[in-house]
Amino acid sequence: MVELRVDRASGLPAYRQLMQQVREALRLGWLRPGDRLPTVREVVATSGVNANTVLKAYRELELAGLVEARQGSGTFVKASPGAGPRQAMTELREQLEKWVSGAHAAGLDNEDIQALLSAVLADNNRGSSQ
Amino acid sequence: MNLKLAAGSDPATTDGRDTVLTVTGLGKRYRGGRDNTWALRDCSFTLPAGSVTALVGMNGAGKTTLLSILAGLLTPTAGHLTLPSTGQGGADGARIAFVAQEKPLYRYFSVADMLQVGARLNRVWDQERALRWLRRFDIPLDRACGRLSGGQQAQVNFAIALGSRPSVLLLDEPVSTLDPLARSEVTAELLTEAADTGMTVLLSTHVVGELVGVADHLLLLAKGRLLAAGEIDTLLENHLHYVGPRADVPPGPGQVVWASHTDNQSVFLVRLPETGPVPPVDAPWTTRPVTLEEFVLAQLKKVRTAGEGEA
Incomplete structure (x- = not known):
């Protein structure tokens, strides 16, 4: 529960x-x-x-x-969202972990990373809705 | 699909539910008051059965006047209110309970005595429900009301109001005298009571930040008039922030409710047009949703600015 x-x-x-x-x-x-x-x-x-x-x-x-x-x-x-591509989830997570290490190495902190992610997601949404 | 949805949802709280209270053109003018001004003017709204409505407004906006009229303690100067029942106040009709800010308790009566008073003054009384509330908050039944703390006195008033098994519960700043823990516990318990019984709740408050998820409807009062009324989610979905470089007009559609500017940035809170989705704005502009607190503050600031313009 x-x-x-x-x-x-x-x-x-x-x-x-x-x-x-x-x-x-x-x-x-x-x-x-x-x-x-x-x-x-x-x-x-x-x-x-x-x-x-x-x-x-x-x-x-x-x-x-x-x-x-x-x-x-x-x-x-009834069903799980994203339960199908479980394999893809694992791979994407590994890629993301590598990317996050890279970002930390480049001097970004978590707040920078979140801001970057939000900006990219916002751009992406705008692109797909046009 | 629809059938299944209907079967799965709680009958007391489905969409398109019944109206428990209708207020039409309600107004109140206090005689002999300063300038004979209207404390309440042209108020029209409905309360859906089982809804939890927050009544918000600045000090002196008319919140207590409105609640007192709904409770039957004040006679309106104009307009009227309609309850769906025939026998108002009777056992089958709509029953309205009001918990006022000043808690009317007899100092030398014990808590148990006050419940007796509640039982005698109400045609319908649920002693067990009142006692359950007092036990829940550890209120000693044998203590004189005058020796209770402010928070405990508030709990006795809640217990008496609930004991009268109201179909509409009116609360004037119910949690203002309570400590932070009691505030959240009382809120959760009141909402549980409402969920269990289908009771409709109207509560006034100044703490808009605590309303998220607590209230589903809003009545916003300023200077005796209703600025906004309706379902909170719908009100917020119909408004949007545009954030971008300094500009005199917003980059997209909508009627400006409030704008704030710095040297190099502008923020517009707009009411969106009724039709169609919002077209995306071009960079560097971005949009962001409006929170309840932002909505309320923008509306109140707008009224205050308009008032300064008149004066």
Whole structure:
């Protein structure tokens, strides 16, 4: 079982934060197909998030095909995002580790690396949406 | 697909849910007050059943006036409010509970005595629910209310309000007297109560940063008027920041809510047009989403600036 929480200082809407944490848990293998997500009430009680926010996140995850709601028994994991290309994930991770060492060697700190990554991702998004 | 979604979601909190309270053209003018000014003017909004709405505004914006009218403690000068039930206040009708800022407790009554008062004054009373809340926060039942700390007194008021099994719970700055731990625990417990019972919550607060994920709807008041009302996620998705080099106008579509400039940088917070996705902006401009706090501050600053212009 994962514990979902909301970072009030984050600029991301609360329901998106919850979605992101579920997707991350799926990617990292903390949640596997068939696992039950915490009930809405459990998330409300542990994280101080409004029930409507949790329901919205679960509904969006369901629309994305990642989870399914079973009446009376809860919300269950259906599939994992990026579970298919597991081999590719391993390779990409190795490349990234090398790249990060290179960046550190070149004198970049973690903040520099994050800024660089955000900028490249933003450029990439812009390129693909045009 | 739709069928499955409908089956999986909680009936009390689905989209397109019922409205529990409708307010139309509500206004309040205090007689003999300075300039006979309106404390509240032309307020119209609805509260969806099961929603948690935050009422935000500067000091003197009319928040307490609005809550007092909704609670039935003040008569509006203009407009009206509609509850969907016929027998208002009756056992079957909408029941409104109000936790005011000044906590009305009798000094020499014990906590248990105060629950008795709550039980006598309300047609519907759930003693177990009130006691559960007090046990949860370790409030001694035999202690005189006057000897409780401010935070404990607040807890007694929450317990009495919940004991009356409200369908709408109005809270005027509910956590302002509580320590940081109690704040987060009370918030989580209130939201759990709301999730369990389908109760609708309207709470006023100044701490906008703590509202993320707590409230799903916003009522923003300034100078007695409603500046913004609606679902928070939708309000924020309809606004955007443009960040780039010093400029007089934003690089993309949208109506400027607030702009700030330095020598070499400009930031525009804009309300996006209703239609279509936002076209990407050209470098070096970037966009960034708007947080609830940024949205609220920009709206309030805009009103203050407009007021200075008039004066």
